Amino acid sequence: MKNGKLILLIIIFVLLTSLSLTLAQPEAPREREITIEAYKFAYNPEIIEVNQGDKVTIRFISTDVHHGLYIDGYELKTDAIPGHEGEITFVANKTGKFTMRCSVTCGAFHPYMISYLKVKPDYRLFGSILLALILFLSSIVLMVRKER
Amino acid sequence: MQKKQIVEIIAGLMIITATAGAIAGTFLYEDMLNNERKTIVILALALEFGNWSPPEIKLVEGEPVRLKIRNTDTVTHGFAVPELGIGIDEPVEIKAGHVAKIDITPTKKGTFLYVCTVWCSKQHPKMVGRIIISEK
Amino acid sequence: MKDKILGIFPLDWRYDITSLPYVRSVLKSRWVPFLIIVFNLFFFTIILMAGVVGGVSAGNYNFAIMFVWILWWVMLMLVFVPFFSRIWCSTCPLPAFGEWIQRLGFLKVRNKLFGLNRKWPKQLKNMWLMNFLFLGTTYTTGFLTTRPIATFILLMAIILGSVVLSTVFERRSFCLYCCPVSGFQGLYSNIAMTEIRCKDPEVCRNHNVSTRAKALGCDYQQRDCVRGNENGYACPWLEVPFNQNRRNTYCGMCFECFKTCPYDNMAFNLRPPATDLVLDKKRGLDEAWKAFMMLGIAIFFFLIMQGPFGFLKDWANAKTLAGYLSYISVHSTFNLLIFPGIFFVFSYASHALGRTELPLKRVFINFSYTLVPLGLMAWIAFSVGIIFANGSYLIHVISDPFGWGWNLLGTANFPWTPFMTGMVPYMQIGGLLLGLALSLDIGFKIARQTFKNRDEAVMGFYPIAAFLTVTTMFLMWLFTG
Numbered sequence: 001m002k003n004g005k006l007i008l009l010i011i012i013f014v015l016l017t018s019l020s021l022t023l024a025q026p027e028a029p030r031e032r033e034i035t036i037e038a039y040k041f042a043y044n045p046e047i048i049e050v051n052q053g054d055k056v057t058i059r060f061i062s063t064d065v066h067h068g069l070y071i072d073g074y075e076l077k078t079d080a081i082p083g084h085e086g087e088i089t090f091v092a093n094k095t096g097k098f099t100m101r102c103s104v105t106c107g108a109f110h111p112y113m114i115s116y117l118k119v120k121p122d123y124r125l126f127g128s129i130l131l132a133l134i135l136f137l138s139s140i141v142l143m144v145r146k147e148r
Numbered sequence: 149m150q151k152k153q154i155v156e157i158i159a160g161l162m163i164i165t166a167t168a169g170a171i172a173g174t175f176l177y178e179d180m181l182n183n184e185r186k187t188i189v190i191l192a193l194a195l196e197f198g199n200w201s202p203p204e205i206k207l208v209e210g211e212p213v214r215l216k217i218r219n220t221d222t223v224t225h226g227f228a229v230p231e232l233g234i235g236i237d238e239p240v241e242i243k244a245g246h247v248a249k250i251d252i253t254p255t256k257k258g259t260f261l262y263v264c265t266v267w268c269s270k271q272h273p274k275m276v277g278r279i280i281i282s283e284k
Numbered sequence: 285m286k287d288k289i290l291g292i293f294p295l296d297w298r299y300d301i302t303s304l305p306y307v308r309s310v311l312k313s314r315w316v317p318f319l320i321i322v323f324n325l326f327f328f329t330i331i332l333m334a335g336v337v338g339g340v341s342a343g344n345y346n347f348a349i350m351f352v353w354i355l356w357w358v359m360l361m362l363v364f365v366p367f368f369s370r371i372w373c374s375t376c377p378l379p380a381f382g383e384w385i386q387r388l389g390f391l392k393v394r395n396k397l398f399g400l401n402r403k404w405p406k407q408l409k410n411m412w413l414m415n416f417l418f419l420g421t422t423y424t425t426g427f428l429t430t431r432p433i434a435t436f437i438l439l440m441a442i443i444l445g446s447v448v449l450s451t452v453f454e455r456r457s458f459c460l461y462c463c464p465v466s467g468f469q470g471l472y473s474n475i476a477m478t479e480i481r482c483k484d485p486e487v488c489r490n491h492n493v494s495t496r497a498k499a500l501g502c503d504y505q506q507r508d509c510v511r512g513n514e515n516g517y518a519c520p521w522l523e524v525p526f527n528q529n530r531r532n533t534y535c536g537m538c539f540e541c542f543k544t545c546p547y548d549n550m551a552f553n554l555r556p557p558a559t560d561l562v563l564d565k566k567r568g569l570d571e572a573w574k575a576f577m578m579l580g581i582a583i584f585f586f587l588i589m590q591g592p593f594g595f596l597k598d599w600a601n602a603k604t605l606a607g608y609l610s611y612i613s614v615h616s617t618f619n620l621l622i623f624p625g626i627f628f629v630f631s632y633a634s635h636a637l638g639r640t641e642l643p644l645k646r647v648f649i650n651f652s653y654t655l656v657p658l659g660l661m662a663w664i665a666f667s668v669g670i671i672f673a674n675g676s677y678l679i680h681v682i683s684d685p686f687g688w689g690w691n692l693l694g695t696a697n698f699p700w701t702p703f704m705t706g707m708v709p710y711m712q713i714g715g716l717l718l719g720l721a722l723s724l725d726i727g728f729k730i731a732r733q734t735f736k737n738r739d740e741a742v743m744g745f746y747p748i749a750a751f752l753t754v755t756t757m758f759l760m761w762l763f764t765g
Contacts (some may be wrong), residue, residue, distance in 0.1 A: 245345020
């Protein structure tokens with residue numbers, strides 16, 4: 001049984017250290033201007049990261065056809081055609097990952113035209129990983145106890 | 149015995165209704181819609197995929213007609229006939245998979261260009277077709 | 285001590301839905317599931333037409349794409365499979381033509397089937413063929429889900445394939461061993477909360493001495509449900525309906541056994557989830573690979589359809605041939621080799637720690653079934669991400685199925701409206717955690733089956749539990765973080 005406890009401890013240690021990465025200390029809120037370029041069928045940059053409380057302005061540029069940008073969760077929308085930019089300004093008060101998707105049918109892969117807005121720190125991810133760990137530990141504890 | 153055969157026939161008829169019946173019904177309904185008024189169907193496609201189809205439509209002066217512009221493309225298109233004032237004051241934007249219906253009664257004869265009004269591809273400015281309106 | 289799923293539902297808890305009024309008589313009627321098949325046939329006729337009419341136009345405004353890949357696929361994952369097992373198979377209109385040709389009729393019973401009625405080759409009586417056919421289908425996912433004509437071709441291939449194969453092979457051989465969608469429905473139906481079994485095994489045990497069967501000159505060892513009688517066909521799915529020790533995997537829920545049973549001894553049971561996974565019978569490498577592939581494909585599909593990487597989309601969309609070939613090779617290698625390989629390392633650890641005399645292969649196969657609940661939940665998480673964002677297209681296409689400018693229900697101008705997108709990550713996390721809990725619970729029970737004593741079982745369970753937990757964390761990070 002000693003062997004088993006050691007392995008368990010190692011696993012928990014590794015998981016907990018990797019967890020701390022997800023909760024990097026947020027910086028002070030500031031204003032950010034981010035340019036997103038849309039092309040068939042993705043955005044550049046693919047992922048944008050901001051901190052909670054930041055005032056974010058997204059300049060939205062299309063390089064080929066009429067594209068849109070819809071931010072899940074924040075429910076904001078803009079669109080752009082080549083030569084006409086779109087713009088969204090918002091305060092990133094909700095944390096986590098939000099999918100940004102194209103809102104104007106732009107080609108075959110339009111429904112899959114996606115990018116991510118990540119607002120740090122991601123408490124949700126931290127919480128869910130913690131819950132998974134708790135499930136793992138309780139299953140082990142239950143198993144060991146039940147078998148005794 | 150007799151009853152079983154009748155049941156089989158009923159079941160077969162149900163299957164025919166669900167398949168052939170659905171297909172026939174679809175075309176009948178479409179025909180009915182098009183019979184309300186003389187209808188001309190135009191497909192909107194970016195230049196790379198075949199441009200407007202048909203590229204040339206013929207109308208007769210004074211004869212009311214309905215233009216059905218079906219966007220069978222994967223991008224947004226627009227429709228305008230600048231010289232006839234169609235799609236100028238109220239821009240006609242047709243999203244992919246959508247259809248615009250425009251009822252017109254041509255009043256002047258001649259040849260006019262109809263154009264796409266939404267940036268749809270690099271060759272968007274070349275996406276034009278012709279309307280030829282002849283005398284009655 | 286009685287075993288319980290998640291410590292709540294006793295493994296042997298059952299509630300017979302047919303004990304409710306009318307349900308049994310409905311299931312015994314020959315009009316069921318015929319009427320539902322006809323209804324679905326109507327829908328699929330429209331879908332096939334929309335596939336042809338749509339051609340290569342925008343998939344998101346096409347009836348075929350939306351109803352097959354947004355509604356039907358999501359319903360399979362969210363409702364049909366987890367709650368009603370393979371209920372879709374009983375109402376599926378695609379193989380119906382093949383079956384009607386075999387029966388030379390729709391409702392009448394004529395147990396001499398038309399066609400060659402060959403036996404399906406024994407080497408292929410497993411999931412391998414379906415595994416590869418499903419993997420092959422996923423190569424074209426970029427077209428299937430975006431080009432209406434591709435969906436049309438796939439559905440027609442299934443219809444034609446089933447017609448051809450059902451004239452050559454006996455009964456539902458096509459559905460059992462060929463249909464690309466059949467494999468995952470079979471495996472994931474082990475989780476389903478319903479099953480078809482006999483009410484009282486004692487009745488079935490005494491049934492084999494039927495005098496009528498003897499008089500008819502039939503092999504009197506065979507029960508009516510296996511042999512068929514004047515009320516219904518022999519089990520089209522080549523199952524042994526009275527066998528209590530079977531899993532849902534190959535039961536197509538056609539309800540023929542309800543019609544044939546002279547003792548009215550069949551039951552449509554409600555049961556706790558995942559009970560079939562605990563059954564230590566007929567586990568095999570084919571189903572193990574199905575479990576790996578389904579989970580791997582869910583990850584790939586997420587990356588392609590809901591991930592931010594443009595190059596991957598270009599790969600799947602075959603923008604360049606080289607890209608498409610890289611997609612096929614990376615996708616296949618990961619699902620066929622890398623992911624099973626990672627799992628192999630963990631089951632090797634389990635085997636070594638548990639010090640069992642059982643062959644490593646047994647340990648590997650047994651524990652691979654723990655991936656089933658997690659895999660289904662990964663698919664549910666994936667589906668939730670699609671239906672809430674893009675479900676509103678359905679409202680449009682139902683009014684204008686062919687893009688001809690119709691407005692049947694007045695909703696043709698309903699715009700694309702993402703629905704509750706802020707809640708989706710929480711649903712995904714909840715689903716995955718539920719999947720993890722079920723997987724751990726099943727792993728725990730399989731460990732006790734596999735290993736001799738409790739210490740070995742505990743030791744052998746560690747690596748598997750760690751694998752499941754890490755996989756869940758990865759999926760949660762992928763979907764929501």
